[in-house]
Every structure is written in structure tokens, then in C-alpha cells.
Amino acid sequence: MTTKDIGPKNPVAQVGQAVGGYVDERTGAKTGLNWFLFRNIPAETSWFQTLGFAVMAIFGMQAVTGIFLAMYYKPDTTTAYSSIQHITNDVTWGWLVRGMHKWGASAMIVLVFLHMGRVFIMGSYKYPRELTWVTGAILLFMTMFMGLTGYLLVWDQKAYWATVVAMNITASAPIVGPYIADVLRAGTEFNGDTLSRFYSIHMLVIPGGIATFMGIHLYLIAKLGITEPPWAKRLTRLARDEESAKRAAARERLPYGRREVTSAPAVPEKVTAGGPS
């Protein structure tokens, strides 16, 4: 038995729901998105928990602006610098797109570290989220490597010598350092292939890696949920109750653990779904 009386009255919304239902029935996209986006989160979340998303948003901006900068940039030792001058001075809004990419790079590094600091200070890396931390650490290395490879592409004196120094720092790592540096700069010294190699790493190799590990990172976050800070009211109440139970057990000369923690329910009566408001 079917009825037409349920669902939205608005025909546009009806069509939207029909299309959504069609797609979801065949792909599970809506179900997946609901699983991914509409999760219960702890009551005491704050703006600090949005830093990771901010990094992802900046990465999206870097990807988009980078794709379009690649339309004008020429990765050759003779043309790289002049093509960037062309982007900055001649191309319509070139100064803007390049500026977004350049400042976005710095912003991404800053936000990555703030995000890491948030996770560290709130203890969010603890069980069962250790592998989220590990993927995040890999993402940190790749982000730093993006900074290194992107810096050279400007191909002015500062970029050139800073990267020479950076490669020689790499080479001064024991045992493997010289090999890594030789592979990165395509030889024992900077040469014509170094720039294009850095360009390829910067725009193809690392972005693919970052996208992959960001996907894993996000999956783990959706699967495990986000944490509340260790100073959350719920946790402090639990700790306090446990402490008082311990004291009561001591008063009654019973070993701790023989007495149940009953003064407060472990789960709050009202589970709030949705954002912190």
C-alpha cells in the first residue's frame, strides 16, 4: 500500500527527493554521506575541532589555484622565473591566484601545526585513534615536502639558494642522506632536471599522496568519532564519581573495585545529537 501523503509538498523538493532516492538506491551515496556527515559528536566541542577542516579547505584551495597556475607556469630553468613574472604582472587576476597559492601555503603549514597541537593537547591521539595520528603525521611530512618543492619553483635567487641549502641539509643526514638528496635533485648538484623534478613532485606525486591519506584520515575520523577534551564536564564528573567511590570504599575498608560506581550514570540521560550550541 502506498500513499502520496508523506514527504514534502514542494514539487521541487519532491523531484530532489526522487533523484536522491534513485541515486541512493543504486549507489548508497546518500546513506554513505549520512554516515559520514551526520554523526553524534560530544557536547563540549569547540572551534578548536574545526582546525582540521580548515587545513582540508586550504588544501582544496591550493589544489584549485595550483591547477590553474600550472596553465601558465613553465618549469624550465630559462623560463620559470619569467613565466611567474608573467602570471603576476600580465595575466588577469594572476596576482590574485598566485597570491592565494602563496599565502595559502603558509596558512596551511600554520593550520597543520595548530591542528596537531589541538590533537596533542586534548589527547585525541589516544586509543583507539592512534592510526589517525599516524596518518596525520604522514600528512604533516607531505605538507612540509610540498612547502619545500613549491618554494623552488619561483626560481629566484632566494628560492634557488634556500633549496640548495635544504638539499645539502638532506644530504648531511647519515648514511641515506646523500642518496635521498641525489635522487631529489637528480644529481650531485642542481641541474636542469632539478626544477622539473621538483615540479612533478609538487604537482603530481605529493598531491596524490595527500589526497589518499586525507581520505584515510577522514574515514578514520568518521568511523571513530571525534573526542571531547579531557576537561569536559562529563569526563570530570565521571572522574569525580570514581574518586568518591574510591573514598567510600576506603572508608568501608573494602578493596576498590568491590563497590560499584553508582552515584551517576556513565551515559548522560539526554544524548545531544548535532553541533555544539
Added chain:
Amino acid sequence: MADSQGNGSDVPGNGSGGQYSGPRAADPAPRDTHNEDPEYITRTKFLTGIAVAGGGVLTAAILVPVVGFAVAPTVGGEDFRWVDIGPLSDFPDGQTSSIAVSGPDPEADRRVFLRRKDGTLTAIWNRCAHLGCPVNYSPGGDNYSCPCHGGAYDSLGRVTAGPPPRPLDRFDVKVVDGKGKDVVIKDAKPADRVLIGKPYSIDADQKPFKLHGPGEPVDGVLANLYPL
């Protein structure tokens, strides 16, 4: 296979009541699927092995050439040859001249400071022994200094201050006459040519070592950390 054996006797839905009494298919004899025997290679195991091995071979067929292509040409040193930098008369005694020599990259600013003093020629590479920035020569103080991190060297490239772990590297240098024969500088005529060859590293006593990268000490315990 194993779960299909139990449904011989109580098939429901035949008629409106009572036990079905018609002919029945004989229960198939239980087959030995070898699932219990870890040694036995089942078809599934065999095909899984083939798929994994085949996938591995195909992946390797793509990755090995690509990684070799990216890595192999980059390891191994640079080739150096003797380069004529002019007649001996261009380098008067007691003077240090700065000569640009070609490196793998024209923008590398690779220079040789050719110092002629008391009948010896010393060719000092301008690559700082700390992290590879180009050092400057100061004729007034007859010394070298690096703009990046404050490395300072004396007239022979020995470290006087800053972070460099060893003196400045040098190039082989020789003087040849018109027929291409090596001559000692004391006997050389002004028209004889000065040639610059392979670079090498030195320690504080100017003992030669094979060329090291910037930041690598040539002697002491830490030198063992750099096998290249």
C-alpha cells in the same frame, strides 16, 4: 557445499498437509573439499596465488622501469674534465682571480678562486663546505666568507669561523705548454695554459680526500656516516 546436504528429508510446501511421500533424489555423498587440510592446494588457493603473483608481476613491470628511470641516472658522480682557463700570464703572482666554470646548471654560480702565490697554484671551489652556498673572496683580508650562515675561511680555505666542518674544496690544477706537456709552474712560460680538473676535498692539514658533499666531515668518526 556442506550446507546443501541437509535439506533432503524435510522439504516443506508439498501439498496442503502430511509428509511428502513421492520419489526423492538421493542425498549426494559428502565431497571431500579439502578445506580442513592446510597442505592441500585447493582450486581457490591456487587461483588466489595466481592472481596475487600475476598482480605483483604486473605492478613490478610498471614500477621497476619507472623508479629506475627516476632514480638510476641521479646516483653516481658528475663527470669532470680538464678545462683550459687561460694563459698563465692572466694569473700574476700574489693575486687571486675569480673564474666562473660551468657546472651542471648555468645558474649554479660555480666559481674557482685561482690563487697564485710563491710559485704554487691553488684552485679553490666557491662552494661553502657547510651547506653549499657560494662563498665570496675578499681581496683586502685575503679570506673567504659565506653569506648564508657565516662560515669564514682563511686565504687557503681553512675554516676560521662558523659552522663549516672542513676547509673549502679544491680543484686539480695544472699548467701545460704548447705541446700539451705538463710543466712545473716555476719553469712555465707566460703563454703556457692553465687547466682545471677534478675537485677534491681536504682536511685542515690540506691532505687531499675524495670529494665530499657540503656538510660532511672528511675525517674523524662522523666521516663514516657518509658512504657516497
